[in-house]
Amino acid sequence: MNLTAAVARLSLQPGVTSEAFAYNGHVPGPTLDVREGDHVIIHFRNNLPEPTTVHWHGIHLPFESDGSPFHPIKHGESHTYEFTVRPGTAGTYWYHPHPDRRTGFAIGKGLFGAIVVHAAHDPLPSSLADKLLILSDNRFLNDGTIDFPDSASERGGIDEENGREGPALFVNGQHMPTISIRSGEVQRWRVINASAGRIFRIALAGRTMLQVGTDGGLIEKPVEVKEVLLTTGERAELLVRGGARGTRTVLQNLPYDRYSPNTRPADWNVTRDLLSLETTSAPPAAPVTIPSRLRTIVALDTAEATAVRTVVFGQGIINGKTMDMSRVDVSTHVGATEIWDIVNIVGMDHPFHLHGFQFQVLDRDGVREPYLAWKDMLNIPKHSTARIIVRYDDYPGKWMFHCHILDHEDHGMMGVLEVLK
Amino acid sequence: MTRRSTGLLVCLSSIVVLLFATAYRVPAASGKAGPPSDRGSQDQILAGRRLVLSSACGDCHGYAGNNPAGAGFLVGMKDTTQQFRIGPFITRPKNLTPDVATGIGSFTERQIFNALRYGLRPEETPDVQITSTVPGQGGFPLHPHYLAPPMPWPSWRNMSDEELLAIAAYLKNGLKPVRNKVADSEGPPDFWASEYTVAKIGPYPAAPFPTANEKAP
Numbered sequence: 001m002n003l004t005a006a007v008a009r010l011s012l013q014p015g016v017t018s019e020a021f022a023y024n025g026h027v028p029g030p031t032l033d034v035r036e037g038d039h040v041i042i043h044f045r046n047n048l049p050e051p052t053t054v055h056w057h058g059i060h061l062p063f064e065s066d067g068s069p070f071h072p073i074k075h076g077e078s079h080t081y082e083f084t085v086r087p088g089t090a091g092t093y094w095y096h097p098h099p100d101r102r103t104g105f106a107i108g109k110g111l112f113g114a115i116v117v118h119a120a121h122d123p124l125p126s127s128l129a130d131k132l133l134i135l136s137d138n139r140f141l142n143d144g145t146i147d148f149p150d151s152a153s154e155r156g157g158i159d160e161e162n163g164r165e166g167p168a169l170f171v172n173g174q175h176m177p178t179i180s181i182r183s184g185e186v187q188r189w190r191v192i193n194a195s196a197g198r199i200f201r202i203a204l205a206g207r208t209m210l211q212v213g214t215d216g217g218l219i220e221k222p223v224e225v226k227e228v229l230l231t232t233g234e235r236a237e238l239l240v241r242g243g244a245r246g247t248r249t250v251l252q253n254l255p256y257d258r259y260s261p262n263t264r265p266a267d268w269n270v271t272r273d274l275l276s277l278e279t280t281s282a283p284p285a286a287p288v289t290i291p292s293r294l295r296t297i298v299a300l301d302t303a304e305a306t307a308v309r310t311v312v313f314g315q316g317i318i319n320g321k322t323m324d325m326s327r328v329d330v331s332t333h334v335g336a337t338e339i340w341d342i343v344n345i346v347g348m349d350h351p352f353h354l355h356g357f358q359f360q361v362l363d364r365d366g367v368r369e370p371y372l373a374w375k376d377m378l379n380i381p382k383h384s385t386a387r388i389i390v391r392y393d394d395y396p397g398k399w400m401f402h403c404h405i406l407d408h409e410d411h412g413m414m415g416v417l418e419v420l421k
Numbered sequence: 422m423t424r425r426s427t428g429l430l431v432c433l434s435s436i437v438v439l440l441f442a443t444a445y446r447v448p449a450a451s452g453k454a455g456p457p458s459d460r461g462s463q464d465q466i467l468a469g470r471r472l473v474l475s476s477a478c479g480d481c482h483g484y485a486g487n488n489p490a491g492a493g494f495l496v497g498m499k500d501t502t503q504q505f506r507i508g509p510f511i512t513r514p515k516n517l518t519p520d521v522a523t524g525i526g527s528f529t530e531r532q533i534f535n536a537l538r539y540g541l542r543p544e545e546t547p548d549v550q551i552t553s554t555v556p557g558q559g560g561f562p563l564h565p566h567y568l569a570p571p572m573p574w575p576s577w578r579n580m581s582d583e584e585l586l587a588i589a590a591y592l593k594n595g596l597k598p599v600r601n602k603v604a605d606s607e608g609p610p611d612f613w614a615s616e617y618t619v620a621k622i623g624p625y626p627a628a629p630f631p632t633a634n635e636k637a638p
Contacts, residue, residue, distance in 0.1 A: 157564045158610055261510075261607040312527040315566065320529055320548035343522045345544045347605025383602055385522055412547070 001032060001040075003054065005097070005111055006047035012110070013168060013175065016144035021048055021109035027173045028134050028194065029113030032095065034085050036120050042081040046073045052106060055098035056115065057233060058215055058358070058376040060086050063397020066355055069100040069325060070398055086394075089358075090119035091217030091374075092190040092235040094134070100325070104164060104196045104406030108138065109146060112194040117217075123294050124212065128188040128239070131179060132172065133251075135202075135230070135274065136194045139166025161263045161315075162348075163197025163232075163405035169253060171275045178276040181242035184284035188212075189238045193230040196406040199349065199379065201256040203227035204240065204277065205249050210290065213237025216358040216374025218294040223371065227254060231351040231379035232404040239290060243279045251275040258349035258382075260315070297372040300360050300389040304337045311342045313350040313380060313403065313413070322412025328398070329415035337391040344380040350413070351404040352378045352386075356397065359390035377404060392419045462590075469591025472584055476577065481514040495596060497524070497603040505571060512569035512606035520598035533589035534582075538625075540574040540617055542566045554625060556614075567613040569606035575622040 008022040023029025034040055046052050051074050055067035061083035064071065073079045093115035097106035114132050139147040147166070149155040171177050181187055190213075193200050203226060210222040215235050228236050243249060255269040309330055312319050319329070332338060339362070344350050358374040364386045380386055402414035473479075473495075474487045484499060485491025497516030498504060505512045519526040525533060525543070532543035535551055545566040553559025568574055577585075609615070631637050 152563070154610070160564065161610075261605055262612055263610050310521070312521065314527075314543075315545035317545070317547050320527070320532055320543075322547045343527065345522065345527060383523070383604070 001030070002043045002045075003029065004045045004047055005052055005054075007049065008110075010110070012138065012146075012170075012173070013140060013144070016140075018140065018144040018146050020146065021106060021111045023111060023113055027110035027112075028136070029095070029111070031113060031132060032115040033118070034115070035118045036085050036087050036090050038085045040081075040083055040085060043078065044073065044081060045078045046075060048106075049075055050099070050102065051075065052097045052099050052102075052111075054081060054095055055355075056081070056083070056093065056095050057353075058091070058093040058235075059083065059115065059117075060089055060356065060358065060394070062395050063356070063399065066397070066399070067095075067098055068355060068398075068400050069098060072099055085117055087120065089217060090117045090122070091213060091215065092116055092132075092192060092237060093215075094192050094194055094233075094235070096194065098400075101410045104410050105148060107194070107196045107406060108148065108164060112136065114190070114192055116190060119217075123218070123291050124188060124239075125288050125290075127288060128186055129181075131187055131189050133189055133191045133275070134170075134172050134194050135191065135200050136170045136173070137166045137198045138168050138170070139164070140168065158263050160407050160411060162259055162265070163407045165195070165198045165265070167267065167272075169272050169274055171251075176273055176276060178278055180278050180280050181240070182282050182285040183242045183245045183279050184287060185242040186288050186290065187240050187242075189240055190235065191228070191230060191238060192235050193232055195232055197232065199232060199256050199258050199351070200230045201227055201254040202230060202251060202274065203254055204251050207241070207243065207249060210239040211236055212239055212290075212294060214373040215376045219371055219373045220295060220297055221293055221371070222290060229256065229379065231349070231377055232406070233351065233353055234377040234379070240277070242285070243277075245279060245284070246281045248276060248278045251277060260346070260348040297360075297374065299372055300337055300391055302339065302362070302389060305339045305389060306336050307332065307338045309338060309340045311340055311352075311401070311415075313342065313344040313346065313352075315346045315348060316408055316411050316413050318401075318403075318413055318415050321415070323402075323414040323416075325416065327416060328418040330401075330417045331420065332392060332417070333420050334392055334394065334396050337389065340388045340390065341385065342378070342380055342388065343385045344382060347382045349379055349381050349405075350408065352380055352388075352401070353404040354390065354401045354417070355399040356395060356419075357390050357392055357399070359388040362387040362389055395419070396421045465587050465590045466595040467591075468584070469587035469589070470595060472580070472588050473591055476588075478517065481571075482517045483514075495592075496599045496601045499601065505569075507570050507608075510569070510607035510609070512571075512608065513603050515603050516599065516601045517592055518596050518599040518601075519593050520600050523600050523602045524598060525592055526598055528593075530586060530589035530593055533592060534585050536568060537574055537580070537585045537588060538578045538582075539565075540567045540572075540578070542568055542612075545612075554619075565612065565614055567617050569608050569613060570616070575617070578625055579627060 051072040053067040096112045361369040399417045479487040485494040495517040516524040518524040528543040549560040551560040557563040
């Protein structure tokens with residue numbers, strides 16, 4: 001695939017154009033659709049006026065292809081990203097820039113796209129329509145300019161504090177699109193939160209959904225859910241069923257208080273509509289059977305853990321420090337299994353992201369995780385703790401771990417995990 | 422309206438500060454801050470203990486007053502009778518015991534020092550040496566997050582480096598950790614920056630003796 005990041009003037013909202021950054025001229029960028037085992041080669045060109053990278057969020061790949069701040073691509077330069085999609089990693093991922101201190105800005109300007117990894121043998125019926133829902137938000141000035149206030153201003157300070165958000169919500173770059181479904185039909189929705197700061201809490205008004213997957217692919221058994229909290233960068237696979245013929249429902253974003261009491265936005269508790277789901281008047285679809293068991297996930301063994309890493313999230317700092325790319329915060333070896341004890345000591349949620357390796361959640365605030373799942377994102381709510389377990393398989397390198405509120409990451413809420421051979 | 426009520430509250434908090442300021446008197450030691458250490462000596466811890474007791478930290482941060490043998494000493498607020506209303510905002514005394522998740526256990530002594538000297542919330546301020554009080558300069562944050570009133574750090578900051586480090590050493594190493602989660606204080610979006618300007622709380626260090634209000638002996 002050829003991928004170019006460049007400045008583009010696009011109509012992101014009706015009736016007005018905005019100067020955006022775009023992959024191949026579109027927001028979101030093209031979907032990278034691959035299968036387990038594929039060898040992926042992306043010829044990337046940076047036509048932006050600033051350095052960038054492409055980070056393949058959640059993909060287990062060599063350090064040199066991770067697109068972290070260690071490997072910036074300057075204006076006008078090209079780079080070939082190359083990796084093999086590992087077996088067992090089928091799932092929904094995404095890509096976005098990850099340059100030093102500018103990630104939130106670059107994503108806010110429009111640089112993000114989806115990655116779908118198909119399984120060699122998918123347990124879900126192939127008849128299910130596969131729909132991608134890339135959630136994002138933004139904020140514009142009246143003339144269409146994407147609103148980035150000066151960081152020294154009061155509004156800039158609040159953006160830095162909260163993580164920049166906007167009232168305009170998008171699904172696949174569109175405001176309030178419509179998905180059609182037949183009565184009785186089941187669709188497979190792959191939902192990605194590509195927002196720089198907004199945590200989505202989504203629900204299908206009046207319906208339940210079946211959650212079948214998380215960041216790293218399918219879970220073991222479907223779980224019926226009324227709503228899903230999707231922190232920044234997080235993904236979920238959901239099975240959605242059509243309603244009565246000719247009816248309509250709405251996918252909504254429900255209020256979620258992730259904020260510090262000092263800077264909580266006045267409109268935080270507003271419910272907003274994301275998408276219209278319309279059940280057609282066509283005759284009901286033939287029933288499909290959803291397998292009760294999707295796959296087996298082997299639990300990483302806490303008895304094999306050789307270290308416990310304590311990661312304390314303050315506001316904008318991790319273990320009292322801001323990011324220093326010349327510093328190694330955690331040093332370990334390929335193949336080691338470790339537990340991370342993540343503690344959020346402040347009154348604002350901080351979503352944890354680890355590059356390169358999928359992890360499993362052991363417990364949150366001491367409560368054992370109800371089911372096994374592969375994760376690369378974990379929301380750590382205000383004043384709470386979580387323990388995860390991870391094995392550093394295959395790839396040595398310097399991997400980032402950070403808060404995925406991108407303004408926090410850009411202001412230094414990030415550390416370096418060095419995995420030695 | 423918010424600004425006016427905040428001003429009123431800060432007036433109230435100034436009274437608290439004055440009361441507290443008269444409650445303690447410590448000899449002014451001189452000297453520079455040594456390198457932050459995670460384990461204070463016995464003498465340093467005992468000096469810190471004396472300062473914590475004489476500075477009345479326990480009046481707000483717990484429910485044993487200043488009796489180190491009492492239950493609830495320095496564990497922070499347990500019920501709403503211990504919280505403050507500062508204008509439109511509720512502020513809450515935090516847990517000062519060295520519990521990692523709910524107290525000061527994850528902070529370095531330097532972060533505690535910076536809280537007492539500069540009023541900067543340790544959970545929201547990097548662990549760096551600060552050499553300026555101008556935002557954005559000398560390690561002082563561009564958008565400082567100050568401790569919520571009525572924490573009387575504008576008085577406490579006048580203690581010597583050794584005294585403040587002794588307090589940090591005592592809190593970190595001389596107390597047993599107690600898990601007690603205290604919700605965050607509320608406050609204005611600037612985290613009280615407009616209330617802690619030099620115009621309102623004076624410079625640090627204080628003007629040399631004697632000022633116009635003072636006379637040499």
